[in-house]
Amino acid sequence: MTVPEMAVQGWHKSSYSAQANDCVETGPVVVGGMAVRDSKDPEGPALLFAADAWAAFVEGLKAGEFPLA
Template identity: 40%
Template sequence: MGKWENGMAADQIAGARWQKARASDAKNDCIEVARLSENEYAVRNSRFPDGPALIYTKDEFDAFIDGVGKGEFSNMAV
């Protein structure tokens, strides 16, 4: 990983361009994702934009997106 660490304050990630799903409601109940580099992504809670961010490699992020696309986490949306 690069200069970012898991759990660091999201507002300390200079230049991050956060993207939120259009499905987010008026209370900002969503997560936001930012691509930090060619091989790193950050995820934060949109209700706490200055709070901690989790950092993932491209392979980790791709595996998660693949699982979402295949419905592997659908049981959690109850």
């Protein structure tokens, strides 16, 4: 699903990505939740996550629930 640019309150890349365009970007959605897109294709599709699902994902990251590859 493509997210209209006006629906996202600004896109952000991780500080770990430096100036590279080979990462994901996240942006809070005006109606709540989070959008995630590929930085190489900013006009392409984005994944949408409900606010509670995104919060659970972030908490899982902080708790180390996802092993590093």
